[in-house]
Amino acid sequence: MIKVLKYTEYLYLVVAIISLYKIATLWGIAPQETYIFIFFAAVSLGMFFFRRNYRKKFEQRKNDNQKE
Incomplete structure (x- = not known):
């Protein structure tokens, strides 16, 4: 279970x-499209x-539960 959590975080x-x-790559070409990628980057x-x-x-x- 923990390995799956580690893979999803990466x-x-x-x-x-x-x-x-x-x-x-899109900053100078299509500035409107970059906003969605900025959102994706921040959320990710x-x-x-x-x-x-x-x-x-x-x-x-x-x-902690294993120690008890």
């Missing part, structure tokens, strides 16, 4: 990197840190 990071690349980065924090709390809770 999937969000990949989406953010792809969005940042698209922002860089937020979800990456949220999922990472959630996974670490989940691991800590699991370790």
